[in-house]
Amino acid sequence: MAANPMSQFDVYRIGPEIKVGAFDISFTNASLFMITSTVSILLIFNLGSKRNSVLPNKMQLLAELSYTFVAKMISDTAGSKAKPYFAFIFSLFMFVLFCNMFGMIPYTFTVTSHIIVTFILATFIFIGVTVIGFIKHGFGYLKLFVPSGVPAVLLPLIVVIEIISYLSRPISLSVRLFANMMAGHTMMKVFGGFVISLGLVGGWLPLSFSVALTGLEILVAFLQAYVFAILTCIYLNDALNLHH
Amino acid sequence: MIKKIYFQSIFFSFLFFKEAFAAESGGMPQLNPEFWISQVFWLILTFGTMYIVLSKFILPKISNNLESRKSQILENIEAAEKQREDSEAKLKEYDEIILKSKSEAKNMFNQTREKALKDIVAKKEVLDQQIDDEINKAEEEIEVLRVSAPDKINKIAIETSSELLEKLIGSGVNSSSISAIVDDLFRRHGDKYYGN
Numbered sequence: 001m002a003a004n005p006m007s008q009f010d011v012y013r014i015g016p017e018i019k020v021g022a023f024d025i026s027f028t029n030a031s032l033f034m035i036t037s038t039v040s041i042l043l044i045f046n047l048g049s050k051r052n053s054v055l056p057n058k059m060q061l062l063a064e065l066s067y068t069f070v071a072k073m074i075s076d077t078a079g080s081k082a083k084p085y086f087a088f089i090f091s092l093f094m095f096v097l098f099c100n101m102f103g104m105i106p107y108t109f110t111v112t113s114h115i116i117v118t119f120i121l122a123t124f125i126f127i128g129v130t131v132i133g134f135i136k137h138g139f140g141y142l143k144l145f146v147p148s149g150v151p152a153v154l155l156p157l158i159v160v161i162e163i164i165s166y167l168s169r170p171i172s173l174s175v176r177l178f179a180n181m182m183a184g185h186t187m188m189k190v191f192g193g194f195v196i197s198l199g200l201v202g203g204w205l206p207l208s209f210s211v212a213l214t215g216l217e218i219l220v221a222f223l224q225a226y227v228f229a230i231l232t233c234i235y236l237n238d239a240l241n242l243h244h
Numbered sequence: 245m246i247k248k249i250y251f252q253s254i255f256f257s258f259l260f261f262k263e264a265f266a267a268e269s270g271g272m273p274q275l276n277p278e279f280w281i282s283q284v285f286w287l288i289l290t291f292g293t294m295y296i297v298l299s300k301f302i303l304p305k306i307s308n309n310l311e312s313r314k315s316q317i318l319e320n321i322e323a324a325e326k327q328r329e330d331s332e333a334k335l336k337e338y339d340e341i342i343l344k345s346k347s348e349a350k351n352m353f354n355q356t357r358e359k360a361l362k363d364i365v366a367k368k369e370v371l372d373q374q375i376d377d378e379i380n381k382a383e384e385e386i387e388v389l390r391v392s393a394p395d396k397i398n399k400i401a402i403e404t405s406s407e408l409l410e411k412l413i414g415s416g417v418n419s420s421s422i423s424a425i426v427d428d429l430f431r432r433h434g435d436k437y438y439g440n
Contacts (some may be wrong), residue, residue: 005274009272011273011278023285027282030283037290038291041298049302049306050305052312067307069308086367091298114274120284145434152279182272
């Protein structure tokens with residue numbers, strides 16, 4: 001089992017099988033790490049918001065820096081109209097970041113390396129953004145598919161391309177995160193396997209690669225959470241401020 | 245460099261997959277729908293709970309903390325600015341007081357000095373007057389003495405010489421002749437005995 005680099009993505013049941021109707025909602029290792037991530041987020045930010053001193057302590061500083069980081073990201077990309085969605089984007093960023101980071105600990109499970117999880121998140125964002133767009137602009141939101149300043153001859157083609165690109169948003173958003181996490185973790189596992197198979201003589205080279213890859217993967221874990229959140233902001237910006 | 249490693253590792257991992265898949269059936273666990281419903285359920289549950297707790301309880305507190313810190317810092321800056329202005333005004337006042345008291349002290353010093361000088365001059369004049377008076381009086385006395393001294397000396401000389409002659413010779417001598425001799429001597433050598 002350990003030799004297979006894909007076995008780290010196996011989902012298995014922890015505890016008894018729970019069924020609601022025809023649906024199996026058993027507690028799994030994926031559920032365990034979702035709960036771990038959310039509980040850690042809540043604990044850290046609860047600790048960081050408890051005291052209100054003018055000179056913040058470390059936890060408070062962490063919470064406030066994260067807050068201002070996400071707030072700046074949203075106001076830079078989606079403007080001041082996106083303020084009501086701050087809590088959602090903050091939760092999204094923190095959830096993805098913590099799931100990615102927990103996945104970097106050996107023998108843990110990476111929640112975001114499963115296409116179903118990222119796809120549900122992306123689909124929710126897609127549907128939410130579309131609904132917000134239609135509420136704010138009515139059918140005028142369809143103008144999103146008609147860019148200004150395009151020659152009339154090209155217009156049918158452009159509109160089709162725009163619609164396809166719009167509809168592929170949830171797929172691109174979910175596959176980007178899922179594929180990045182899966183590829184990175186698989187690669188680390190492969191190099192780890194090389195260390196074992198090449199032994200004391202030749203194992204040092206893949207070991208050093210493994211160390212370098214760990215650093216790279218931590219960067220990717222942060223970067224993908226950031227990209228996920230900022231793309232959400234950009235989609236939200238399209239829905240709030242119709243530019244086309 | 246990293247890119248090269250990346251691609252090489254992907255290549256190697258494909259080799260690995262082939263072996264693995266040959267050994268174990270299955271493929272990507274992500275595409276196995278067995279636990280999809282469970283994952284969706286737990287995702288909605290955990291993420292939803294986290295979103296509600298964050299948006300209702302924690303984020304407002306953090307934003308509140310940030311706002312209150314901002315306003316407090318602004319207030320403090322304002323207060324500090326005000327105190328700075330106050331202290332500058334006080335410093336100015338202090339400087340003025342110092343300057344004023346300095347000039348006052350100078351004035352006082354000058355006045356006192358002048359007064360003291362005047363007193364000294366007046367006292368000196370009085371003293372000079374007294375000293376002059378005393379000197380004059382003493383000079384007068386000396387003058388009187390000087391004038392009367394030769395006569396007395398002559399008289400003493402005459403008496404002494406007449407007594408001396410009487411003892412030596414045994415008989416009285418005419419005192420008038422002796423006084424004539426003394427006068428004669430005095431005229432010739434008086435200057436030598438009485439200075440002047």
